Amino acid sequence: MPPSEPRAGGPNDDGPRLRPALTAVAGVLLTLAAVGLAATLVVRPLTAGSEPNAATPGVGALREDAGFTVWERNDDGTPVRWDPCTPIEVMWSPVAAPPGAAADLREALDRLRAASGLDLQLAGTTDERPSGSRPPYQPERYGDRWAPVLVAWADPAQPGLPLRDTDRGVAVPVAVGAEGDRTYVTGQVILNGTRDDLRSGFGDRADAWGATLVHELLHVLGLGHVDDPTQLMHRFPGSGAVELGDGDLAGIAAVGAELGCREVPTAGPVRVQDPPPAPGHGVP
Numbered sequence: 001m002p003p004s005e006p007r008a009g010g011p012n013d014d015g016p017r018l019r020p021a022l023t024a025v026a027g028v029l030l031t032l033a034a035v036g037l038a039a040t041l042v043v044r045p046l047t048a049g050s051e052p053n054a055a056t057p058g059v060g061a062l063r064e065d066a067g068f069t070v071w072e073r074n075d076d077g078t079p080v081r082w083d084p085c086t087p088i089e090v091m092w093s094p095v096a097a098p099p100g101a102a103a104d105l106r107e108a109l110d111r112l113r114a115a116s117g118l119d120l121q122l123a124g125t126t127d128e129r130p131s132g133s134r135p136p137y138q139p140e141r142y143g144d145r146w147a148p149v150l151v152a153w154a155d156p157a158q159p160g161l162p163l164r165d166t167d168r169g170v171a172v173p174v175a176v177g178a179e180g181d182r183t184y185v186t187g188q189v190i191l192n193g194t195r196d197d198l199r200s201g202f203g204d205r206a207d208a209w210g211a212t213l214v215h216e217l218l219h220v221l222g223l224g225h226v227d228d229p230t231q232l233m234h235r236f237p238g239s240g241a242v243e244l245g246d247g248d249l250a251g252i253a254a255v256g257a258e259l260g261c262r263e264v265p266t267a268g269p270v271r272v273q274d275p276p277p278a279p280g281h282g283v284p
């Protein structure tokens with residue numbers, strides 16, 4: 001029984017008008033394959049600027065009618081999603097975090113909990129730092145369970161991070177389970193700690209950390225980018241109120257609590273394998 005993990009590129013990349021060289025996503029799709037009680041983690045990184053949909057043609061395709069995309073779909077056609085009957089713990093690293101980080105994260109989770117019905121919980125701080133090869137299972141730090149979602153600010157210059165200096169952030173959702181029947185169990189949101197042009201709060205999508213947190217956390221919940229600039233899941237932050245759009249809400253419903261419980265694969269060690277090369281993809 002194989003599991004899978006995706007890495008979603010940061011939503012709030014800067015808009016092309018502000019930073020023409022900025023690409024949309026630094027994404028990675030991870031696939032876990034269980035071996036006995038353990039699991040094999042197959043990491044399939046997408047090249048910088050590539051889109052998850054390009055790596056999995058026909059899967060998670062943009063549904064123009066509904067206004068959202070998903071990273072992956074299971075064989076039954078439903079989006080890969082979290083188990084809504086298990087709390088989703090989020091922990092954050094205060095290292096390199098900007099002022100107001102805790103309040104912004106709490107507000108972002110409150111908004112997403114209300115919209116999705118998922119039991120998103122802010123469980124406090126951790127001494128863990130983000131990594132490009134983060135183990136989904138860390139019993140020495142978190143006990144015998146899947147690691148919590150990690151939210152952390154970091155310097156893009158840190159070796160191995162899937163974060164570019166022009167990014168506001170990047171998301172790495174991780175799913176496990178049998179091929180075609182995967183469930184998200186952990187993930188990372190890595191924010192760019194060198195972006196001094198951004199500020200705390202939810203004032204305006206143009207410069208609010210709150211907008212980036214909501215965007216990246218929606219990636220962790222399973223959503224991809226859309227072409228509609230009025231949605232928070234647009235690849236560029238744009239400007240205006242930090243509010244979920246109709247497409248965002250439709251996507252949240254598709255990965256939220258409405259579809260009922262999922263069986264969560266038992267937590268255990270995973271092994272990371274080299275991924276196959278991802279196809280190139282155009283940069284907006």
Ligand SMILES: [Zn+2]
Nearest residue numbers: 009010011012
């Ligand atoms: Zn994004």
